[in-house]
Amino acid sequence: MTTATAATAASGCGTASAGHGAAVAAPPEPSVGEEGRDRSALLVGLTAYVAVLGLVVVLALRQSEGHLIYVLDDPAIHQSMASHLVEDGTWGVEPGRFESASSSPLWTTVLAGFIALAPVGDDAGPLVLNAVAALVVVAILLQNQAVLRPARGRHADTLAVVAVVTVVLFLPGLTLVGMEHVLHMALVLGAVVLVHRQGEGELVHWPRWLPYLLLVLATLTRLETAFVAAGIAVAALARSIDGWGPDGPAAPWRRQSRQAALVGLAASVPLTAVVVWTRLMGQGLLPNSVAAKSQPEPTAPPLYRAAIERFTADPLVAVVTVVLAMALVLAWRQPRRFVFPAVVTVVAVALHMALARIGWYERYQAYLVVLAVYAALQLIPEALALVRARRPRASLAAIVVLALLPFCGTKLFLTVDSGLAVSDTYRQRYQAGRFLAEYYDGEAVATGELGYVSLLHDGPITDVLGLGDHEVLRERLATGRPDAAYWERLMAERGIEVVAVYPSTIGDETPEGWLLAGWWSLPRRTVTAFQPEFQFWATTPEALVELQDHLRRFTPELPGGIEVEINEEAAVEAAQLGNPEPPAP
Numbered sequence: 001m002t003t004a005t006a007a008t009a010a011s012g013c014g015t016a017s018a019g020h021g022a023a024v025a026a027p028p029e030p031s032v033g034e035e036g037r038d039r040s041a042l043l044v045g046l047t048a049y050v051a052v053l054g055l056v057v058v059l060a061l062r063q064s065e066g067h068l069i070y071v072l073d074d075p076a077i078h079q080s081m082a083s084h085l086v087e088d089g090t091w092g093v094e095p096g097r098f099e100s101a102s103s104s105p106l107w108t109t110v111l112a113g114f115i116a117l118a119p120v121g122d123d124a125g126p127l128v129l130n131a132v133a134a135l136v137v138v139a140i141l142l143q144n145q146a147v148l149r150p151a152r153g154r155h156a157d158t159l160a161v162v163a164v165v166t167v168v169l170f171l172p173g174l175t176l177v178g179m180e181h182v183l184h185m186a187l188v189l190g191a192v193v194l195v196h197r198q199g200e201g202e203l204v205h206w207p208r209w210l211p212y213l214l215l216v217l218a219t220l221t222r223l224e225t226a227f228v229a230a231g232i233a234v235a236a237l238a239r240s241i242d243g244w245g246p247d248g249p250a251a252p253w254r255r256q257s258r259q260a261a262l263v264g265l266a267a268s269v270p271l272t273a274v275v276v277w278t279r280l281m282g283q284g285l286l287p288n289s290v291a292a293k294s295q296p297e298p299t300a301p302p303l304y305r306a307a308i309e310r311f312t313a314d315p316l317v318a319v320v321t322v323v324l325a326m327a328l329v330l331a332w333r334q335p336r337r338f339v340f341p342a343v344v345t346v347v348a349v350a351l352h353m354a355l356a357r358i359g360w361y362e363r364y365q366a367y368l369v370v371l372a373v374y375a376a377l378q379l380i381p382e383a384l385a386l387v388r389a390r391r392p393r394a395s396l397a398a399i400v401v402l403a404l405l406p407f408c409g410t411k412l413f414l415t416v417d418s419g420l421a422v423s424d425t426y427r428q429r430y431q432a433g434r435f436l437a438e439y440y441d442g443e444a445v446a447t448g449e450l451g452y453v454s455l456l457h458d459g460p461i462t463d464v465l466g467l468g469d470h471e472v473l474r475e476r477l478a479t480g481r482p483d484a485a486y487w488e489r490l491m492a493e494r495g496i497e498v499v500a501v502y503p504s505t506i507g508d509e510t511p512e513g514w515l516l517a518g519w520w521s522l523p524r525r526t527v528t529a530f531q532p533e534f535q536f537w538a539t540t541p542e543a544l545v546e547l548q549d550h551l552r553r554f555t556p557e558l559p560g561g562i563e564v565e566i567n568e569e570a571a572v573e574a575a576q577l578g579n580p581e582p583p584a585p
Helices: 002-009 040-063 075-088 105-117 122-142 155-168 171-177 181-199 210-221 225-238 253-280 288-294 303-313 315-330 339-355 366-386 396-402 409-416 418-439 450-456 470-479 484-494 503-509 541-557 570-578
Strands: 445-447 461-463 498-501 515-521 533-538 563-566
Touching: 040 122, 040 155, 040 171, 040 418, 075 105, 075 122, 075 450, 105 122, 105 181, 105 210, 122 155, 122 171, 122 181, 122 366, 155 171, 155 366, 155 396, 155 409, 171 181, 171 409, 171 418, 181 210, 181 225, 181 339, 181 366, 210 225, 210 253, 225 253, 225 339, 288 470, 303 315, 303 339, 315 339, 315 366, 339 366, 366 396, 409 418, 418 445, 418 450, 418 498, 418 515, 418 541, 445 450, 450 461, 461 484, 470 484, 484 503, 498 503, 515 541, 515 570, 533 541, 541 563, 541 570
Parallel strands: 445 461, 445 498
Antiparallel strands: 498 533, 515 533, 515 563
16 A cells, blocks of 8 residues: 555655754754664554554444444445445445545545455454554654653653554544544655655655655545645745755755645645546535535634634644644744644644534544644654753653643543444444334435445435435535425425434424434433434324334344334324314314
8 A cells, every 4th residue: 555655665764864963962862864763662552552452342342242333423434335336336325326425535445445355344444444554654653753762661651652652643543433534644644754854855765756646645535635735835835944944054945846836736636636526427516525514504603713613622733733833933944853844734733723623533633633743753852952851761752742641631531432432323323224224125215324324225315414415415505404395395206204313413494294203212421422312203194103113123123222212192193194183264
């Protein structure tokens, strides 16, 4: 894989420039570019990741009765699309119908290749691919730093490496998310490290086009790569400022502007290709999920306030970004090694907070975290050198890294709760897919939980959130929230009699003619379930009896921990709808 190539390229081959190493007097740790680098951090990091991931997976399997289920429903959307791509050549969630339902064309394509070629079960695809990508992330990061060096007597360094891999980067948790975010981390980190080290005069034997290829692949993985590309372009141009070149003198403006232009092309060409492709297929400029999440809420605050709220929502990103920005000010026009990755990180964070979202299982900002950590690991040795740190018994660098843990509370809690998060998905979205597959296979259904329903159910699916249904998405973009008349008309036109949703998905816009047949409840604290209750609606009085009968028959097949309620009053409502009272005289 290309990411593996990047890891090898960025892991220390090549020769460091002599000039930069003399810029900081008496560094407490060896330069990143030195030959014979210490690989103890890499071994500790890989071991920690594998051990924690193994524990997390075992706990998850116990919660899902041995089924390999992910913490979110979304991975199953990619699995469904990949399966259709292999089986019938369709890019969508049902055979023969194109839908731009994937925000990550590369991830879906790679997953399709896994399904077609791998000897293990299809469900393992996201886990295996994410684990490989996570190992690449660990290799790139820890082989391109020199401040954390676990060894006998340096226990703080060992703890710091374990903390970075398992908590700060949140790699075990992101692996069980089952989506493209770890691959994206590997690609953007590899690109930034290559451009950085090539600019420092290192890695001279590696092709200069490799980081641009990684940026192309990263853009096809996540469109937020454009923010990283902008950061690289700004950092490249900054090198033309006198004093910020690797050896002090400014790099030629023409060379740096050419590099900035190439970086822009590497990100814009694949983005343009995605836009042209989706438009030629009769859909929007961006994948459905990107377009849906880009729509501002009617009550959304002004852009500047929303950006501030997003920036402060992840304390880790906020703290490290502020520190990097302050370091850039203090190191103005000085040939410091950390300047390039710090500029990339600060620019990417600023653009992301202004234009994109963060959160939802800490995945949207994962690539920003790994860039921030890489930049911080370049900053720490230079900062310690300025305060004349001299290899203390308890590594100051490790203490600095461990000081980030209080800002990683959400990541730590989600790692601990990963089994419970899997249980949420298994006992709601996965069971809904099983139920609709068993009793409504081949029939049209509607849901707001597209993943496991589209993976397990064979037949037309209406996604009421619009992620896998461009017609619904257009209505949502036009109206903000479709009204009851729209839903009633759409279900009648498509012949849909069963709708499986969370209570808030359609909410007050639920048509009066729909009948709540029953619901499943999780009588405990939930992690990734939108709500404890998951509902089943009949869109016509005629469909109610059959739906309730199916719910009763399916109840013994449900795993423990689910409370089933059948709405007995619905039969009375159905009778009233079927035999309305005459109007009063």
